[in-house]
Amino acid sequence: MSESARPRIGIIGTGAIGGYYGLMLARAGFEVHFLLRSEYAAVARDGLRVRHAQLGELHLPQVNAWREAAAMPPCDWLLVGAKTTSNRELAPLIAQVAAPGAKVVLLQNGLGVEDALRPLLPASLHLLGGLCFICAHREAPGLVVHQSQGVCNLGYHSGPATAEERQALLEQGVTWLREAGIESSVIADLIQARWQKLVWNVPYNGLSVLLHSSTRPLMANPDSRALLQALMQEVVDAALACGYSLPDNYAQKLLAYTDRMPDYLPSMYHDFAQRREAELPALYAAPLAAAAAAGVDMPRVRMLYQALAFLQATAQQ
Ligand SMILES: NC(=O)C1=CN([C@@H]2O[C@H](COP(=O)(O)OP(=O)(O)OC[C@H]3O[C@@H](n4cnc5c(N)ncnc54)[C@H](OP(=O)(O)O)[C@@H]3O)[C@@H](O)[C@H]2O)C=CC1
Numbered sequence: 417m418s419e420s421a422r423p424r425i426g427i428i429g430t431g432a433i434g435g436y437y438g439l440m441l442a443r444a445g446f447e448v449h450f451l452l453r454s455e456y457a458a459v460a461r462d463g464l465r466v467r468h469a470q471l472g473e474l475h476l477p478q479v480n481a482w483r484e485a486a487a488m489p490p491c492d493w494l495l496v497g498a499k500t501t502s503n504r505e506l507a508p509l510i511a512q513v514a515a516p517g518a519k520v521v522l523l524q525n526g527l528g529v530e531d532a533l534r535p536l537l538p539a540s541l542h543l544l545g546g547l548c549f550i551c552a553h554r555e556a557p558g559l560v561v562h563q564s565q566g567v568c569n570l571g572y573h574s575g576p577a578t579a580e581e582r583q584a585l586l587e588q589g590v591t592w593l594r595e596a597g598i599e600s601s602v603i604a605d606l607i608q609a610r611w612q613k614l615v616w617n618v619p620y621n622g623l624s625v626l627l628h629s630s631t632r633p634l635m636a637n638p639d640s641r642a643l644l645q646a647l648m649q650e651v652v653d654a655a656l657a658c659g660y661s662l663p664d665n666y667a668q669k670l671l672a673y674t675d676r677m678p679d680y681l682p683s684m685y686h687d688f689a690q691r692r693e694a695e696l697p698a699l700y701a702a703p704l705a706a707a708a709a710a711g712v713d714m715p716r717v718r719m720l721y722q723a724l725a726f727l728q729a730t731a732q733q
Pocket residue numbers: 428429430431432433434451452453454455497498499500502505506523524525548549550551552553554683695
């Protein structure tokens with residue numbers, strides 16, 4: 417396959433994110449294979465649907481749906497749409513589905529996720545991060561509701577490519593995403609971009625669970641708004657201490673950004689509501705540890721993390 421020939425794409429974990437991006441790529445004519453677990457039967461029978469905020473109801477009636485990674489054809493690009501908490505168990509499946517020299521893209525939030533997965537993957541595979549700016553959730557088996565946005569930016573983490581090859585590979589991935597109607601850009605510094613995204617996810621994901629609230633009520637109440645801003649500022653300061661600078665007045669900018677968003681329940685809210693394991697290690701433990709290593713405490717973030725850890729532990733009892 418020449419570099420610019422369209423790749424065969426594998427979606428590893430077909431939930432809100434995997435279902436959304438996989439369907440968008442498939443409807444643009446890419447060959448896409450979907451690994452599913454609980455929703456396999458529904459999707460194999462009825463196909464995959466995205467209720468798109470701008471494009472209306474999108475339906476992929478015939479889906480290349482797979483229940484077993486071992487049965488999937490080798491894929492050139494693997495988009496991992498599972499939660500970060502599944503990465504360890506998914507590593508051998510990713511290696512099984514990967515074509516030689518495949519690009520593995522973690523479409524996930526959080527810090528250190530590529531570092532944790534890298535040692536579990538063959539060295540010949542390229543590992544990338546895909547930062548998704550989108551509001552979407554699973555509404556029913558095989559049905560993803562898209563509320564707004566849809567950007568997916570790509571950054572290189574590690575693998576056999578030289579610096580020049582990395583740039584070309586990222587630009588190629590971005591081009592393919594754009595061909596599918598997905599806004600995308602190359603990320604120059606993946607860790608910086610992960611910190612920057614955490615400034616949103618740390619306050620909103622956790623507070624949505626703790627205060628049982630979507631973004632609009634959290635923004636409207638002066639106490640929760642002040643708390644959101646204080647949590648954001650701790651993350652900005654921690655990123656800076658770790659050597660990653662963020663745009664000026666970033667907390668203010670994100671508050672204004674969220675004021676323009678539709679009312680939204682972050683994905684962690686759905687994890688707690690569905691009694692699924694939440695992404696506490698990648699969204700809270702890893703940034704807290706990185707900040708501590710740089711000599712910075714995030715007391716409000718730590719308290720939020722401890723409260724979420726308590727809720728998760730008691731929910732499991
Ligand atoms: N939703 C959003 O709007 C956004 C989410 N993100 C990030 O994207 C990532 C994915 O989130 P989201 O799409 O919401 O999560 P979902 O819970 O909707 O989807 C996760 C999917 O992975 C599947 N999965 C997990 N383990 C396996 C396995 N071993 N084999 C097969 N399938 C598996 C799950 O299947 P099963 O049904 O069996 O559990 C589920 O379909 C997270 O890191 C999140 O933080 C980032 C930006 C926005």
